[in-house]
Amino acid sequence: MTADVLTPLLPGVPLLLGLIGLVLRPGDKRSSQALGIAGAAIALIVTIVLLAVVDEPVEVTHRWVTFGDLPVTLGFSLGPAALYVAVAVAVVALCVQVYSVAYLHDDTRYAPYAAQVSLFTGAMLLVVSANDLILLLLGWEIMGVCSYLLIGHDRRLPEAPAAAVKAFLVTRVGDVGFLLGIAWLGVWAGSFRISDILAHGGVPTVALLLILAGVAGKSAQFPLHTWLPDAMAGPTPISALIHAATMVAAGVYVVFRLFPLFAQSPAALAVLGVMAAITLLLGALSATAQDDLKRVLAWSTVSQIGYMTGALAVGSPAAALFHLLTHAAFKALLFLAAGAVIHAVGSNLMSRMGGLREHMPVTFWCFVAGLGALAGVPPLAGFWSKENVLVAAAHATEGDGPAPAWVGWVVWVAALAGVAITAWYATRLLLYTFFGHARSRTDEWHAGFSDAHYEGAPGVPHDPPALMRWPVLLLAVPAVLLGLAAFLPGFRSALELEPPHLSVSIVLPLVLLMLGAGSAWWLWHTGPGVDPARALGRSRPLFAAGFHLDKIQNLLVVRPVRAFAGAVRLVDEKVVDAAVEGAGTSTTRLGTVLAAAHRAALPRAAVAVFSGALLLGVVAAIYGAAS
Amino acid sequence: MTVADALLLALGAIAVGSGALVVTSTQIVRAGLYLVVSLGAMAGLYLVLGAELVAWVQVLVYVGAVVVLLLFAVMLTRAPIGPSPDLDRPAWPALIVGGGVGVGLAALLVDAFRWTIYAMPVPGTTDRMGAELFGSWVLPFEVLSILLLSALVGAIVLSRPDIGAPKKTEVEV
Amino acid sequence: MHAVIPYVTAALLFGLGVYGVLRRRNAILVLMAVELMLNAVNLLLVTADVTLPTPGGHRGGAFALFVIVLAAAEVGVGLAIVLQYYRMRSAVNVDEVALHHEPEAG
Structure with missing residues (x-):
């Protein structure tokens, strides 16, 4: 009974507190901070209670409205996998709310910001817990609106409104397909409840392809990925919450929920696989040439979600979900730590940073943990989840999974190449930002356009204040340890993961990892202080512009x-x-x-x-x- | 073809012919005089048709008074005596409408009456006309007298020189 | 007698009168044409007396007398108007009669 009551509260409380927060005065900091943190905290507590109390999946249904003869229900369904995702969302949201108190301490419009973050949290939890496609669509669209509002939050930035509109419009293009797919599925199955749809026989391939359009939009997959790098114009905590840990993972989650249908459609899986492979390589290569710290992380997100969709395409939703959870941890960690660096240096550009290791040791070690997890260094979390993806892809090349064998080959080769390139750019980021001499102290530093919004010359860089430090440290824990949770049988059975086996198949990725990291380190060693990306030569402008896909x-x-x-x-x-x-x-x-x-x-x-x-x-x- | 028919034809031709000359002549005075001829022919037609009182009243009033009035007006308005070229407006609307009306009416009447022969009427006497007038049409007769009186007064008032528009020198067109 | 002869005469005279009203520019000539039209009507009325089988009636003639009286009255008043107009404009062209009041400066 408690589960029936608690389940609607899970998305309901943050949504309600967000709505209340919207009516506050924009300058009212205390109450909005309190409401924001309370919303995320209550969501986290509810999720943990549900995890502890519940043995079998919770289902709550209540008929709401009827479209013609199709009933729409207020249906919630939280299996153990969904509960873990909800935990991730709540933890990251809480960390972001606490972090924002310090990061945006001088913001005059803090109240709508915190309220929109609460609304966003509630919407994502709605997507996670919905058992009805219309309810899911509701959460999906609220996330899109909050993303638009939050990217354009800082009105002083000239590029923020354009970035917000671009994000909204590009995801909207995908959302049209998503809506059509949902309508098709509803009509095909005679009901919008996901449990009914999964139980219906047959394969609606066209509907699944339409849903993939929405996934491509929200999860920034090729060709609808162009909005994500520009969305970095929003405040850094937003990038951490929305564009690293939650919203971009919503598309992956939807495919995970509908996977029994996808598993029967080789065509949809093939499309997904090709999309994933292209996105993976595109994101990784573009990340190698960026100068802006947040853009490296943005392209890295695009690439990592390519891993998740690739795992789905080769028929292993468990691996995708595992990578989703670890990615939420280390990417949020990286973004929040990057916020600390930007806060200290006064610029987004890595060419203005350097030599920060002595001044910001805590941040440095957090970056090491996050980038190590990103690159897949054992025994950090990213290593285990990436291993799962690679193993699943390798199995799919044998052709006895739901996906065709060639899809498995494409994804596997792309994923392996991605390992090397990811290691390369992660190493470059670490070395260029934290090692060498402090470039920002030289006379070449002058106020440029992108750091025009930081007033005053920066003092000596220092570690961030407590309210910013503790969320980063908190996120470093799962970034390091979450991978080992695969050894826990409870976690494994919730995600339906295979037990991790350390066999000969880990050698190849490790070799590629050392190749990538080693070449970046060697470039740095031979030319300390010089951007390793110079070695890219002529292809650097191409990569930096994201292969001119924007144009x-x-x-x-x-x-x-x-x-x-x-x-x-x-x-x-x-x-x-x-x-x-x-x-x-x-x-x-x-x-x-x-x-x-x-x-x-x-x-x-x-x-x-x-x-x-x-x-x-x-x-x-x-x-x-x-x- | 009886005598009556021949007379009707001849007098009708004179009436129509001089009527045509009235409306096409280039000299005003000649138009007035052609009108006299036409009205006289009409009086003859009335005589043939047996309406004697009407015929003589026509001669007295129309020929004797109306035409004289018109000729007086011609003289008082200093109308050009000889031929004048600018007496006419464009011909085509008048031709179309006038021709249409005339021909149309004629066609209508021909279609109605064809070549039917009617008996000649008994010649009308003043006695019978008087009986008709003062028997059935007394009220219109009296109203007509009032009309004539008001027309008389109106004509006098309208011709007074001290009413109406100001002098020509103060009026701009 | 063939009644169609005076009828057709009347019709033709009426048409000539309409032609004259629409064609003539001098007001007095217009009045003359109007007289033609009235005469045509009179002829029609008188001929109708013959063709209509009303026993002992002279209605057409009576009507014709009334028309003659009306025509006389009309000519009197009309010519008075013409003369008054002549005093204003020293011409009697119907073309130039201003029926409306022009607004100032067009």
Whole structure:
């Protein structure tokens, strides 16, 4: 019974507190901070209680409304896997709320920020716990709105509104497919409840492909990934919550929930696999050439989600979910620690950083933990989850899984290449930011456009204040230890993971890891203080611009749509408005003509009268003759 | 073809012919005089048709008074005596409408009456006309007298020089 | 007698009168054409007396007398108007009669 009551509270409390927070005064810091932290904390407590208390999956259903003959229910379903994801979301949300208190201490509009973060948390928990596709869609869309509002939060930044609109529009394109997919599934199964849909026989491949469009949008997969690097214009805690740990993982979670259907459709899995492989390599290569610290992490997120979708494509949802959890931990850690670095140095650009190891030891070791987990260094968390993905891909190449064998090959090769490239850029980031001499102390440092919003010259860099330090340290714990949870049978059975076996198959990834890290270290060793990315040579601008996909998107989509919109506006002004105004002007002109006719001179009037009489006579004669 | 028919044809031709000349002549005075001829022919037609009182009243009033009035007006408005070219407006609307009316009416009447022969009426005497007038049409007769009185007064008032528009020098067109 | 002869005469005279009203520019000539039209109507009325089988009736003639009286009254008043207009404009063209009041400066 407690579970039935607690389950709707899980998304409900943060949503409610977020709505309350929206009506506060924007400058009211104390109450908004309290509400935000309370919302995340209560969600975390509820999740832990549910984990402890519950043995079998909780299901709560309540009929809500009917679309025609399709019933829509307020249905919640929390299996153990979903509960773990909920724990991850709640923990990261709590850390972000606490961190933001210090990071945005001088923000004049803190109340809407905290309220939107609470709303976002509630929406993500809704997506996690929903058993009804319409409820899931509700949470999905609320997340999109909150993401838009939060990216554009800092009104002083000129690039923030454009980034927010871009994020919203690109994900919207995916959401159209998502909505159509949901509608198709609902009509096909006769109900929107996920349990009913999974129990229905048959394979609606088109619906699954449409759902993949939404996944591509929200989870920043190729070709709808272009919004994520630009979304770094939002405050860093937001990047940690939304764009690393939760929202971008929502797409992966949806495929995980609907996986029994996906498993029966080789076509959908093939599309997913190709998308994953391209995204993986695209993200990793673009991350190697970035100068902006947050952009490296953004492209890295794109690449890591490619791992998750790749795991789904080769038929192992457990591996995908495991990587999702570890990624939430280490990516949030990295973003929050990056926020500390940016806060200390006063710039996002790595070319202005350097030599921070002596001044910021705590942050440095947290970065080591996070980047190690990212690269997959054993025994950190990322190593175990990436191993699972690689093993699943290797098994799929034998062709007896739900995915075709060639998909397994594509994903496996891309994932292996990704290991090397990830290690390379992770090492580069660590070395370039924390080692060498402090570049920001040189005379070449001057206020540029991207750090124009940091007032005043920075003092000596130091470790962040307590409120920023403790969330980072807290997240470092699962980043290091979460991988070992795979040895716990309870965790394993919840995710349906295979027991970890350390066989010969770990050699190849480890070799690639050392290759990547080693080459970056060697470049640094031979040229200390020089950006290792110089070695990329001619391909550096290509990678830095994300393979110019932004430009292509602009050319193929944005410009034609703008031209079309201009044409529609022209038609509206020249045709529709002209018709409406023309009705008025033509009536006036007709009136003037008739008035002139009334003022006709005497002879003309006489002609008119007589010809009228003649006409009437003729008509009467004809009529009389006819009848 | 009886005598009556021949007379009707001849007088009708004179009436129509001089009527045509009235509306097409280029000299005003000649138009007035052609009107006299036409009205006289009409009086003859009335005589043939047996309406003697009407015929003589036509001669007295129309020919004697109306045409004289018109000619007086011609003289008082200093109308050009000889031929003048600018007496006419464009011809085509008048032709279309006038021609249409005339031909249309004629067609209508021909279609109605064809070549039917009617008996000649008994020649009307003043006695019978008087009986008709003062028997059935007394009220219109009296109203007409009042009308004539008001027309008389109106004409006098309208012709007074001290009413109406101001002098020409103060009026701008 | 063939009654169609005076009828057609009347019709043609009426048409000539309409032609004259629409064609003539001088007001007095217009009045002359109006007289033609009235005469045509009179002829129609008188001929109707013959063709209509009303026993002992002279209604057409009576009507014709009334029309003659009306025509006389009309000509009197009309010519008075014409003369008054002549005093204002020293011309009697119907073309130039301003029936409306022009607004200031067009």
